[in-house]
Amino acid sequence: MNRRSWLVLVGWCALALRPALAQDRFIVVASTTSTEQSGLFDHLLPAFEADTGIKVRVVAVGTGQALDIGRRGDADVVFVHARSAEEKFLAEGQGVKRYPVMYNDFVLIGPKSDPAHIAGGHDIVAALRAIETAKAAFVSRGDRSGTHMAELDLWKAANIELEKAKGAWYRDTGQGMGPALNSAAAMNAYILSDRGTWLSFKNRGDLAILVEGDKRLFNQYGVILVNPATHPHGKKELRQGFIDWVTGPEGQAAIASYRIGGERLFFPNAAS
Amino acid sequence: MRRANGHVRARADATGPRGLPISLDGVGVRRGAAALLRCVDLVVAARTRTLVIGPNGSGKSTLMRVLHGLVAPTEGRIDWGGLAAPPRGQAMVFQRPILLRRSAARNIDYALRIAELPRAERLRRIDGALAATGLAAIAAQSARTLSGGEQQRLAIARAWALAPEVLFLDEPTASLDPAASRAIEALVRDIHAGGTTIVMSTHNLAQARRLGERIVFLHEGRMTECTDAAEFFRAPRSPEAAAFLEGERL
Amino acid sequence: MTTLAESVRLALGLMAGFDAHLFGIVALSLRVSIASTLCATVIGLPIGAALAVRTFRGRGAIVATLNALMGMPPVVMGLLVYLMLSRAGPLGSLGLLFTPGAMVIAQTLLIAPIVAALSRQVIEDAWLEYRDQLTSLRAGAWRSALTLLWDTRYSLLTTVLAGFGRAVAEVGAVIIVGGNIDGVTRVMTTTIALETSKGDLPLALALGLILILIVVLLNFGAYATREWARARSG
Numbered sequence: 001m002n003r004r005s006w007l008v009l010v011g012w013c014a015l016a017l018r019p020a021l022a023q024d025r026f027i028v029v030a031s032t033t034s035t036e037q038s039g040l041f042d043h044l045l046p047a048f049e050a051d052t053g054i055k056v057r058v059v060a061v062g063t064g065q066a067l068d069i070g071r072r073g074d075a076d077v078v079f080v081h082a083r084s085a086e087e088k089f090l091a092e093g094q095g096v097k098r099y100p101v102m103y104n105d106f107v108l109i110g111p112k113s114d115p116a117h118i119a120g121g122h123d124i125v126a127a128l129r130a131i132e133t134a135k136a137a138f139v140s141r142g143d144r145s146g147t148h149m150a151e152l153d154l155w156k157a158a159n160i161e162l163e164k165a166k167g168a169w170y171r172d173t174g175q176g177m178g179p180a181l182n183s184a185a186a187m188n189a190y191i192l193s194d195r196g197t198w199l200s201f202k203n204r205g206d207l208a209i210l211v212e213g214d215k216r217l218f219n220q221y222g223v224i225l226v227n228p229a230t231h232p233h234g235k236k237e238l239r240q241g242f243i244d245w246v247t248g249p250e251g252q253a254a255i256a257s258y259r260i261g262g263e264r265l266f267f268p269n270a271a272s
Numbered sequence: 273m274r275r276a277n278g279h280v281r282a283r284a285d286a287t288g289p290r291g292l293p294i295s296l297d298g299v300g301v302r303r304g305a306a307a308l309l310r311c312v313d314l315v316v317a318a319r320t321r322t323l324v325i326g327p328n329g330s331g332k333s334t335l336m337r338v339l340h341g342l343v344a345p346t347e348g349r350i351d352w353g354g355l356a357a358p359p360r361g362q363a364m365v366f367q368r369p370i371l372l373r374r375s376a377a378r379n380i381d382y383a384l385r386i387a388e389l390p391r392a393e394r395l396r397r398i399d400g401a402l403a404a405t406g407l408a409a410i411a412a413q414s415a416r417t418l419s420g421g422e423q424q425r426l427a428i429a430r431a432w433a434l435a436p437e438v439l440f441l442d443e444p445t446a447s448l449d450p451a452a453s454r455a456i457e458a459l460v461r462d463i464h465a466g467g468t469t470i471v472m473s474t475h476n477l478a479q480a481r482r483l484g485e486r487i488v489f490l491h492e493g494r495m496t497e498c499t500d501a502a503e504f505f506r507a508p509r510s511p512e513a514a515a516f517l518e519g520e521r522l
Numbered sequence: 523m524t525t526l527a528e529s530v531r532l533a534l535g536l537m538a539g540f541d542a543h544l545f546g547i548v549a550l551s552l553r554v555s556i557a558s559t560l561c562a563t564v565i566g567l568p569i570g571a572a573l574a575v576r577t578f579r580g581r582g583a584i585v586a587t588l589n590a591l592m593g594m595p596p597v598v599m600g601l602l603v604y605l606m607l608s609r610a611g612p613l614g615s616l617g618l619l620f621t622p623g624a625m626v627i628a629q630t631l632l633i634a635p636i637v638a639a640l641s642r643q644v645i646e647d648a649w650l651e652y653r654d655q656l657t658s659l660r661a662g663a664w665r666s667a668l669t670l671l672w673d674t675r676y677s678l679l680t681t682v683l684a685g686f687g688r689a690v691a692e693v694g695a696v697i698i699v700g701g702n703i704d705g706v707t708r709v710m711t712t713t714i715a716l717e718t719s720k721g722d723l724p725l726a727l728a729l730g731l732i733l734i735l736i737v738v739l740l741n742f743g744a745y746a747t748r749e750w751a752r753a754r755s756g
Contacts, residue, residue, distance in 0.1 A: 337654075340658060342654055342657055342658065360660060362658075363658065363659075364654075364655075364658040366654060366655060370651065370652055370654070370655035372669065372672075372673055373672070373673045373675075382659075382669075383659050386659055386660055386661055386662075386665070414754075
């Protein structure tokens with residue numbers, strides 16, 4: 001290879017990397033895998049970008065990791081659904097304010113063969129007790145996510161000690177919602193999921209929704225502005241712009257209009 | 273044939289060429305427990321043609337490497353015309369020619385660039401060396417694609433272009449056929465005729481007979497003979513040399 | 523097995539349809555991996571050459587360390603780079619986290635030891651062969667290293683391709699430092715991971731087949747170029 005080919009190669013590399021370093025108006029939103037995989041952002045963000053010209057980069061991880069990213073100042077806004085963890089985040093001074101945005105619900109998924117005989121029920125606590133009695137396989141996310149914490153609260157409400165059950169019929173997988181559903185489908189196990197992820201999940205195997213509608217399955221989403229005082233790198237108006245839009249009339253309408261197969265996934269409640 | 277590369281050696285030194293004579297005083301080379309060379313006392317004088325012979329494993333290669341400065345002796349002393357380190361102006365051709373992945377001409381050019389010669393001079397010397405070794409036709413051909421004989425001739429051409437004071441050759445024809453070997457021998461003679469000191473090792477007695485002015489005979493790392501060639505072949509002094517000449521394995 | 527058949531059909535459909543979104547993802551994958559392979563080569567080859575040609579105290583330890591680093595789990599490297607580039611970390615002010623630049627950095631750090639260790643081996647073997655002649659010609663350490671690098675260029679190309687293969691297949695590091703952001707840092711491997719976690723296995727497998735196809739084509743191309751060049755210059 002002669003000298004000229006080397007120069008061409010180097011020039012090409014420089015060009016190739018340029019887009020990587022370009023700066024435009026954008027904010028980073030740390031959110032959860034379940035929110036992203038429900039497809040909500042694909043529906044919501046184009047409308048936001050069209051209205052405001054601000055691009056949104058969504059980093060989707062578990063709730064615990066999303067809040068962590070916010071603590072490190074690597075995200076501008078945090079958009080999660082774990083009330084107690086969010087309160088703690090605010091108490092640490094990491095966030096400025098928490099705004100409710102929308103809610104959806106959890107559903108209890110299980111095999112059609114239903115060894116615990118809970119299908120069609122509307123009492124989640126009774127259902128969990130039935131699963132424990134039957135020692136039926138149950139998959140948990142085990143990843144500090146909002147869903148995981150909600151699940152643990154429900155087991156506590158049912159007065160069930162999980163420590164002895166781990167490894168036996170209770171499978172603590174440490175995975176996101178999608179992978180956990182994959183595992184449940186493969187194991188033909190029960191699992192608590194948010195409705196959004198379930199509706200867009202394709203690898204259902206032999207699973208179906210068995211219990212739903214219990215008030216205790218209510219799942220509230222909140223959006224938090226990461227404290228710019230501790231992370232002063234500008235973009236304050238952009239961030240606040242996102243929060244204002246999502247809790248304002250356009251955002252709430254966009255949330256309400258998102259459906260999968262005609263079914264509504266999320267219910268906007270910023271006003272309440 | 274006088275030096276066909278046509279350049280004049282720049283030394284008009286009355287005391288003789290730089291780096292010569294090479295004097296070895298009690299030189300030995302030990303690797304681990306094995307002694308590759310033992311107690312070698314040798315003087316290589318300017319413009320001589322010395323052939324180093326001996327059975328396999330007698331230390332010929334090691335001696336060549338010590339003389340060229342590639343291997344340091346573990347015992348004894350060596351100096352090159354009074355210098356403690358071998359000066360520039362020496363070249364070596366190995367049993368298997370080591371050529372770079374480039375054309376024949378560029379291989380020679382590589383050596384000349386290291387010698388920091390200007391471009392015009394390099395081109396002249398390359399043409400001369402290739403002509404002298406009969407390789408002018410393949411100047412642009414990739415060195416690795418040449419035949420064994422051609423590669424070795426190229427290695428010699430590279431050495432020749434450097435116009436060395438001393439040329440070492442370590443069994444240069446060992447892997448060549450008789451015709452190619454004869455070509456190499458002719459080149460060695462030419463180079464010597466141009467004033468270069470030659471030190472060459474071989475296990476081929478006929479070749480030693482043809483080329484040698486002085487003979488150095490090695491047996492198990494020790495030099496048992498160092499004498500005029502005619503003398504050696506007529507009446508060797510040591511029993512090992514005599515046995516070697518009679519073709520017996522020692 | 524029906525999943526496999528469905529995936530093959532999907533893959534062919536995606537490729538034939540010149541799906542723009544897919545093309546964007548493929549282009550980003552190639553840009554990131556090629557950039558990191560080049561950077562890793564620029565870093566790794568000189569180190570490999572220096573280690574091959576020089577002896578110095580501690581050389582054995584460095585060689586052993588390099589060989590061990592070849593086995594660095596990508597996810598660990600991802601975490602380390604994340605901590606460095608995070609705003610809470612030392613290099614946070616560069617604002618590189620969650621950008622393709624961060625992905626290039628992480629992959630470069632992963633591949634450079636591979637390039638260094640493998641090229642060291644190649645050059646060391648060549649040095650054994652060339653050493654006497656280069657010393658006789660008085661080439662010096664620096665020139666010898668460069669000469670060896672040039673003369674072993676075909677074997678070194680294989681080393682570089684090995685590095686590229688590792689980069690393009692890697693998912694653990696890029697997903698952590700890139701954030702798998704749609705349209706910004708989503709590459710083939712992270713897309714496959716995402717589709718798998720969404721339960722869309724046929725699509726994930728289809729993307730995997732496309733990725734493998736691209737890598738195979740690249741390697742074929744590199745091999746053909748190498749053979750053509752070798753035939754010309756031996």
